[in-house]
Amino acid sequence: MKPILNISAYLFTSLADTAALRESIRSRATALSLKGTVLLAEEGINLFLAGQPDDVRRFVDEMRADVRFAALRPKESWSCERPFRKLLVKVKREIIRMNHPAIRPSAARAPAVDAPTLARWLDTGRDDDGRAVVLLDTRNAFEVEQGRFRGAIDWRLGKFSDFPAAALAHADALKDKTVVSYCTGGIRCEKAALFMQQAGIERVLQLEGGILEYFEQIGGRHFDGTCFVFDAREALDGALQESTAAA
Incomplete structure (x- = not known):
């Protein structure tokens, strides 16, 4: 059993006290000897942390005690060592x-498709209504x-802020299809799906939990290669193990 628990999680939720949160989260994570990165903004939280399992899960439980973070759903993986050298908490x-400030996931989420349903759709190339399914990589x-x-x-994005212009340029090619954005x-695919909805693309879904949750529930089926972290x-x-090719 690999002894280090790694978690990644994000949540779009309105935060008006990011400076105070930065200090309380840094203090809590430091006390539990956690390493990694936590990003805070008015739109929510994004975190990647590693440590001893009990300490990581205690941190998550303490975060969830705040009603704004009650819906945090960390994805877990294991490693022999902490893959982070230090702790960073940034606003x-x-x-x-x-x-694009008009894209506000904390106000309303785009529809999502879960991993088992997507895997079933990919077996046939069509969704439950018979529409062609197109996967869109937002990374x-x-x-x-x-x-x-x-x-x-794959639109060969250099950075995620390039996505809106690429989506507008390719919108016509996505008509009459079920588009599933993933990351x-x-x-990223949550914001991307909302942008495409606002751009008038009729049928857009996000992959719930992204590649990591898909690997957790389905494994590597329909996926070629490994997932960069x-x-x-x-x-x-696909087994959420460190790739030997990357090691």
């Missing part, structure tokens, strides 16, 4: 930068090169 303008090009869902659309853990492990395979 940012956005927890994932898109530069950066270098992440896509590590691995992606088979046949997914590593869900945060932003820590020292670099990439995880």
